[in-house]
Amino acid sequence: MGxxxxxxxxxxxxxxxxxTRDNQSFQLQNPFRNFSLLVRSNPLFWLGELSLVGLNLQQLPPAMxxxxNITSLRVPQLKQSIYLEKVFEYLMSSKEPLLLHTLKISIHSYKESLKPDEAFGFAAFCRSFSTLKTVEVEICADWQTNLDAHILSSHSNLEVCILSLGVPSLNMATLQVLRANHKSLKVLGFRCQQIALSLDHGRFFQEAKKRIRGLAAELSLFEKLEEWQLICQPVHTDPSPVTLVSCRTIAMEIYQKVVAVYGTRPCTINTISIFARDIYYTPDEVHAGKIPDMRRFQFWDVVA
Structure with missing residues (x-):
């Protein structure tokens, strides 16, 4: 090729x-070797985005x-793989600075491999540089052990933060830390299972109203927040007109509660997005690759 x-x-x-974790002696080839067949010397490649999907990352050779060139990498994406800590270790071992602007992690199974963060290496990795603008973490299991927003505190220019960490809803303490450390945050998304039942019935229930009021009060303190993404277990039907009306109605009510909290101040939040997708999957679904993209119900200026 070349x-x-x-x-x-x-x-x-x-x-x-x-x-799987089996067959540890097996090792994948370094894909970059195939790219350099027609090149006499072997200078470093300039790579913008690296996506590793469905891999046992212990089996990738260190030479990869x-x-x-580490400084050229902007977007690492790790999906449905195990031993993620190996990627973090290799990136941190470089003498060149990390200049990543986007980090995406998506794990729909293998919850047994999600260790507490300090052992897992994710916390140390995030603290080893400060250039992230987008973080998207979607994990099937409870990965919030020792994972709080302080891990991302060095990334003061963060603009998009999506944390779907296996717990029903993000706690208030984490939101407060995000607000304190990320003054430029424009998009914030997290799980909010309290609205799932409301979506099924097309109207707010009391528990959901209470939760939304508390979240709206906290989010109104973010200086530049423009979009609030709510991630929940889905309505288990096709996106019918009833479902769309349900989401639109609830999005409008959420927005009205946000505006009420702002009072006389201009409301910066102009978009409510409701994401619906199964949180847990059977082994057969994972093996067959039947993991659908999240359905996004998005409304601009919904109060109007």
Whole structure:
């Protein structure tokens, strides 16, 4: 093949549908070796985005991470893989500075491999640099053990933060830390299971109203927040007109509660997005790749 420019916008390495911890002696090839067949010397590749999907990351050779220029990497995406700490270790071991602007982690199974954060390496990794603008973490199991917003505190320019961490709803303490450390945050998303039942019935229930009022009061203190994303277990039907009316009605009520909290101050939040998707999956669904994208019900200026 041969890539003479030595520049790759995005490299996606696809593994098995269901990577396992077995067969530790097996090792994948370094994909960069195939790219340099027509190049006599082997200077580093410039790589913009690295996506690792369905892999046992212990089986990737260390040479893979030393084949590209760390400073060129902007977006690492880790999906449905195990031993994520190996990626964090290799990136942190570089003598060159990390200049990542986006980090995406999506794990729909393998909850047994989600260790507490300090052991897992995620916390140390996030604290090793300060350039992130977008963080999207979607985890099937409770991954909030020792994971609080302080882990992201060094990334003062964070603009998009989506934390779906396996717990029914993000706690207020985490929201307060995010508000204190991220003055530029424009999009904030987290799970809010209290509205799931309301979506089923097309109207707010008392528990959901109480929760939304508390969240609205906290979110109104974010200086630049423009979009609030609510992630919940879905309405288990196709997106019928009834479902859409239900989401629109609840989005409008949420927005009205937000506006009421702002009072006479201008309301910066102009978009309410409700994301609906199954949180837990059967092994057969994962193996078959039947994990649907989240349905997004988005409303601009919903109060109007």
């Amino acid at each position: 890539i003479k420019t030595r520049c790759i916008d995005k490299l996606e390495v696809l593994g098995r549908d269901n990577p 991470y030393t084949s590209f």
